[in-house]
Each structure stands twice: as C-alpha cells, then as structure tokens.
Amino acid sequence: MSELGGKDKQSPSLKARALRFLSMREYSRKSLGAKLEDSVARSLKLQRAREKSEESSLGSQDSGNSDLANSIPVKPLSIQIEEVLNDFEARGWLSDQRFAEALVRRRSERFGTRKIQDELQQAGVDSSKTTELLKSLKETEFERAHALWLRKFGVIAQEQKEKARQYRFLASKGFSSDVVSRVVTGRSS
Structure with a gap:
C-alpha cells in the first residue's frame, strides 16, 4: 500500500472522538452517545468505500485479507460507547x-x-x-418574553391580525399562553 501513497490513516478511538466533541461544547450523555455512533458509522462507511476503491484499482488479489476484518471490535459498539460515557462521567468530563x-x-x-x-x-x-x-x-419568563417582543415588535398592536401574529410568534418560542397574553396586550401583571 505504501506504493500507492502511504499507509491508510487509522481512525481515532472512541475516547479521542468523544474528547474532540466535548472540547467544542457540552453534550448530554444521550446526545454524545448518538454523536459517537454516527461518527463511527461514517468512518466505517468511508473505510469500506476506500477499500472497495483500492480493490478495484488493484484487482481482486487480496480480497480475503481485509483491514476491516482486523478492525472489528471485540465488544459491540454500544457497549464500548457506554464504557466511554461512564468513564467520562466518573472523571467529570461529561x-x-x-x-x-x-x-x-x-x-x-x-x-x-x-x-x-x-x-x-x-x-x-x-x-x-x-x-x-x-x-x-419560569420566574423570569415574563421579562424574557417582553424583551424578545420589544426587539421584534416594540409596539402594541392595534389590529387583531397583528396581535394574533405577535401572539403566534411568542407562543412558537415556547412562552406560556398567560405570559404571551400579558406581553401582547401590554399588561405587566
């Protein structure tokens, strides 16, 4: 293989992938696990495509000696991911x-x-x-909704159609109907 441009680069370990993801932002246990599964699946897919490409360019000389067979984990991927997540939680990284x-x-x-x-x-x-x-x-919901309403609209609507539009906007952002009504009508209590 070195004749064709060097040895294939080995994909990073699960721990290395998890650390890289956590270095960018915080993740929940569930979302980091899903991210790791996706990452490994993409890597395997790329590796298979690369091997298929190499086989077709070299002919089918070494079709039985696949590197993929050597990279098959001893434990199932889900168990490996759980172990990494448990380790990271124990260390306080997750x-x-x-x-x-x-x-x-x-x-x-x-x-x-x-x-x-x-x-x-x-x-x-x-x-x-x-x-x-x-x-x-919840204690600050009215103030946050009012600040968002001020940035977006800033004026109490006179027409029902505009009130409905303002109401829908704040409701779509997840504010309670009571808070939205108070903000849209200009009531502070």
Whole structure:
C-alpha cells in the first residue's frame, strides 16, 4: 500500500472522538452517545468505500485479507460507547447538569421555559436535574418574553391580525399562553 501513497490513516478511538466533541461544547450523555455512533458509522462507511476503491484499482488479489476484518471490535459498539460515557462521567468530563445549565444560558434569551424543557427532554436529561433551572426560568419568563417582543415588535398592536401574529410568534418560542397574553396586550401583571 505504501506504493500507492502511504499507509491508510487509522481512525481515532472512541475516547479521542468523544474528547474532540466535548472540547467544542457540552453534550448530554444521550446526545454524545448518538454523536459517537454516527461518527463511527461514517468512518466505517468511508473505510469500506476506500477499500472497495483500492480493490478495484488493484484487482481482486487480496480480497480475503481485509483491514476491516482486523478492525472489528471485540465488544459491540454500544457497549464500548457506554464504557466511554461512564468513564467520562466518573472523571467529570461529561455532565448532564452542566449540559443543562449551558443550554439554559444559551437559549433563555430567545425561548420560553416550555421550549427549553422540551429540548432538555429530547437530549435525555433527567428532569430531577433540571427542576431548579426550570423554576428560575419560569420566574423570569415574563421579562424574557417582553424583551424578545420589544426587539421584534416594540409596539402594541392595534389590529387583531397583528396581535394574533405577535401572539403566534411568542407562543412558537415556547412562552406560556398567560405570559404571551400579558406581553401582547401590554399588561405587566
């Protein structure tokens, strides 16, 4: 193979992939596991395509001696991923609580409690870990909705059609109907 441009580059280990992903941003346990599965699946697909390409360019001389056969893991991929995730949690590198706090910080300016709560559930974060975060979000929901409304509209609508448009906008961002009604009609209490 060295005659054809060097030895194939080996794909990174699961731990290396997980560290690379976590170095970019926080992930929940569930989302990091899914990201690792996708990454490995893409790598295997590329490796198979590369091997097929090499076989066709070299002919079928070494069709029985595939590098892929040597790279088949001893344990199933899902078990390997679970072990990496457990190790990272034990070391404090992976934390659903930290992920939840980061998501709330990132999304609270533009979204209501309901939308953020849905995102946390989709990410697989246990609701017991988010109770306090969601409570503090609910306490500030009116102020956040009003600030978003001011940036987007800034004027209380006189026509019903415009009120409905403002209402739909805030409701789609996950703010409660009570808060949306108060903001759109200009009531502070």
